[in-house]
Amino acid sequence: MHAEQPHLTQALSTPDRMPDQSEPRPLPAPDSGELRSLVLEAETRAVYQVLYESREAPLEMGEIRKRVQLHTGKANLQTDRRLRSLRTYFDVPAMPVPGKSNRFTYPLLGWKPDADERTPRTAIKASDRAFTLHAYGYRCAACGRSPREDGVKLVIDHKVPLDLGGTNDPDNLQPLCVQDNHAKQALFADHEENAEALRASMNLPEVHLRIGELLKALAGQPVPKELIVLVAREENHGDPTRRLRDLRSLGWKITPSKRKDGRRVRSFYSLEHWEPWPAEGPQAAVARLERARKRAQRLRSD
Numbered sequence: 001m002h003a004e005q006p007h008l009t010q011a012l013s014t015p016d017r018m019p020d021q022s023e024p025r026p027l028p029a030p031d032s033g034e035l036r037s038l039v040l041e042a043e044t045r046a047v048y049q050v051l052y053e054s055r056e057a058p059l060e061m062g063e064i065r066k067r068v069q070l071h072t073g074k075a076n077l078q079t080d081r082r083l084r085s086l087r088t089y090f091d092v093p094a095m096p097v098p099g100k101s102n103r104f105t106y107p108l109l110g111w112k113p114d115a116d117e118r119t120p121r122t123a124i125k126a127s128d129r130a131f132t133l134h135a136y137g138y139r140c141a142a143c144g145r146s147p148r149e150d151g152v153k154l155v156i157d158h159k160v161p162l163d164l165g166g167t168n169d170p171d172n173l174q175p176l177c178v179q180d181n182h183a184k185q186a187l188f189a190d191h192e193e194n195a196e197a198l199r200a201s202m203n204l205p206e207v208h209l210r211i212g213e214l215l216k217a218l219a220g221q222p223v224p225k226e227l228i229v230l231v232a233r234e235e236n237h238g239d240p241t242r243r244l245r246d247l248r249s250l251g252w253k254i255t256p257s258k259r260k261d262g263r264r265v266r267s268f269y270s271l272e273h274w275e276p277w278p279a280e281g282p283q284a285a286v287a288r289l290e291r292a293r294k295r296a297q298r299l300r301s302d
């Protein structure tokens, strides 16, 4: 099953206007695409569900924990931490229980006042949409197929998803065919439990840092190449092998592996060992090592 496409459906269906300021923004239903687009981790959404269902009679933490366990079938879900993380978007105060010291209930009151800035719900502008399609020659940014020649349907995709800190800025938009768009959604759904690691690494300023920090967060596990390409956020969706070679030149040990997935052979990379980031930054360090290597080569051939 693929995660649905909350951003896009929203982008396609939301008219180009600011949300009405007079009405409070309705809370998303626990099973809605809107909530899924904000809260990637299913366990955190389960905490939201419990808060949502107990809006009329808010619960104490112990009871919330019990119900989350009932919903998910799992114990030790760090319910407190997950509830705190929901406060990025929602107003969930701790209300003292009258007459009881140090006991609180947690009512879900609504969106945080500044939630709109964190969640760009406004549609992608029609002009940005047209600009993006034109800039990519009306082709899918991943496979290069076009509606005219290949009969594919193109959708506008956020390179960095909105819920991982991306924006509606044209720099963050690209056309994808429906198939590649679904593949991307599925990839994120597969890595839901690593959402925080993805979020953190995707927003780093340099490509080596983005790839390296992702591998560190998932150290020892085989990380699919497509995930590395996504986090790398490089213009041409290029092969990440060059960047991995750069990291190896900094002393990192990254082991490749291949696995059959239906008819496709997929590539994975596991981080076995890493070095601290050089003070000058990875880009500069890699360039310096490269220059030294060339100089040594020249000396040998002279």
Ligand SMILES: [Zn+2]
Binding pocket: 140, 141, 142, 143, 144, 145, 176, 177, 178, 179, 180
């Ligand atoms: Zn495609």
